[in-house]
Amino acid sequence: MTLTRAARLSGVSVTTRRFSGTRLALGRERMLVFLVVLTLAAGAAILLAPDFAPLMLLTVPMAVSSLVLGPRELPWFVVFVMMVLAGLVPAQPEINPRIGVTVLAIFLLGLYILLTSFRRSRLGVGGLQGEEMLVDLRDRIQRQGGIPPLPNQWYAASELRSAGGTKFAGDFVVAARDDHHLNVAVVDVSGKGEGAGTRALLLSGAMGGLLGALPAEEFLSAANEFLLRQDWEEGFATAVHLSLDLRTGRYAVRSAGHPPAALRNAGSGRWSVLEAEGPVLGLIEGAEYECVVGEMRPGDALLLYTDGLVEAPHRDIGLGIDRMLGQAERLLRGHFEGGAARLIDALGSRNDDRALLLVHRR
Structure with missing residues (x-):
C-alpha cells in the first residue's frame, strides 16, 4: 500500500468517525427534546386532569431517559423532572398521604437514576449504549x-x-x-x-x-x-x-x-x-x-x-x-x-x- 493511499484511507476513517459522532450527538439532542416535550405534556395532563393523570406519570420519561440519555444530559433532565414535580404538587386538588408517598417514590427513583448516571460517567457512555459496549467487549x-x-x-x-x-x-x-x-x-x-x-x-x-x-x-x-x-x-x-x-x-x-x-x-x-x-x-x-x-x-x-x-x-x-x-x-x-x-x-x-x-x- 502506498503512502498516498494510506493517507487517503486514514482521512476517510477519521471523517467516518467524525460523521458517526456527529450523528450520535444529534440523536441524543433529539431524544432530549422529545423527553422534555413528553414531560411537559405529562405535566399538563396532570395539571388539567388530576383524576385521570396521576403524578406517577412523570416516572415514564425518567425511566426512558435512564436508557437513552448520556451521562452529561441525564442528571440535568432528572433535575428538570423534579422541578416539574415541585410545580405540580401544590396544584393538586387535595394533599393527602397518598400524594406524599407518590412524591417520595418519584424522588427516590430520580435519586437512584442520578447515582447510576454518576457511575456511568466514569465510562463516558450511558444507558443502552454503555451496556451494548460492555456486552460487545x-x-x-x-x-x-x-x-x-x-x-x-x-x-x-x-x-x-x-x-x-x-x-x-x-x-x-x-x-x-x-x-x-x-x-x-x-x-x-x-x-x-x-x-x-x-x-x-x-x-x-x-x-x-x-x-x-x-x-x-x-x-x-x-x-x-x-x-x-x-x-x-x-x-x-x-x-x-x-x-x-x-x-x-x-x-x-x-x-x-x-x-x-x-x-x-x-x-x-x-x-x-x-x-x-x-x-x-x-x-x-x-x-x-x-x-x-x-x-x-x-x-x-x-x-x-x-x-x-x-x-x-x-x-x-x-x-x-x-x-x-x-x-x-x-x-x-x-x-x-x-x-x-x-x-x-x-x-x-x-x-x-x-x-x-x-x-x-x-
Whole structure:
C-alpha cells in the first residue's frame, strides 16, 4: 500500500468517525427534546386532569431517559423532572398521604437514576449504549476461547457455566493454534460471577494475546508478571496450560496452582491425574512452572477444568476429582462429541463458576 493511499484511507476513517459522532450527538439532542416535550405534556395532563393523570406519570420519561440519555444530559433532565414535580404538587386538588408517598417514590427513583448516571460517567457512555459496549467487549474477548479448527483425527470442546447463570464469570478458556500446535489455557480468576467478571475480561484479553505470541514454556511466567503489575486487591488466578503437537500427540501440561489435568488411557480405559505443580498467578515474582509431558495416542482423552467442578464445602478436593473422573468414565465412554457439555452439567455447584476443556484423539 502506498503512502498516498494510506493517507487517503486514514482521512476517510477519521471523517467516518467524525460523521458517526456527529450523528450520535444529534440523536441524543433529539431524544432530549422529545423527553422534555413528553414531560411537559405529562405535566399538563396532570395539571388539567388530576383524576385521570396521576403524578406517577412523570416516572415514564425518567425511566426512558435512564436508557437513552448520556451521562452529561441525564442528571440535568432528572433535575428538570423534579422541578416539574415541585410545580405540580401544590396544584393538586387535595394533599393527602397518598400524594406524599407518590412524591417520595418519584424522588427516590430520580435519586437512584442520578447515582447510576454518576457511575456511568466514569465510562463516558450511558444507558443502552454503555451496556451494548460492555456486552460487545465481552463477546469479542470470549471468542478467543473458541477452539480453532483441528485436523480430523482430533476433537476438542470447551464449556463455561457461571455462578447464578450470568454471562460474566471468573472462569474462562483461551486457545490459539499455529500450523501444528494447539495451545489452550483454562483459567480461574479469584472471586465468583459478576464480581470476577471485569477482572476475567481484562485477563482473558491479555492471556489470549500472550498465548499465541510466546513459546509455551514462557506463557505462565508472562501471565504471572502481567497479574503482578495490575495490583488488584484480589489479584490472583489459577491456570492450567496445555501445549499439544497435533502431528505426534506429544503434550506438555503446566499448572499455576490449578487442579490437575486428567488423562484417559484408551488401552486401559482408566483416568489418571497429571500432577504439574506451580504457584498461583499474581503472587510470587519470578515464579517457575514445572512441566508434565506425555503422548496422546488414538483413543486417549484429556480434561482441563476449574475447581468449581470438583470443590464442595467440607469435602476434600481429591474426593471431588475422583467423583469427576467417575462421571467422565460413565458419560464419555465411547462417545466424546458433546461430552464436555454433559460432564459440566452433571458436576459442580450452580453457585460457582465452572469451566471445562475436553480434548480427544480419535
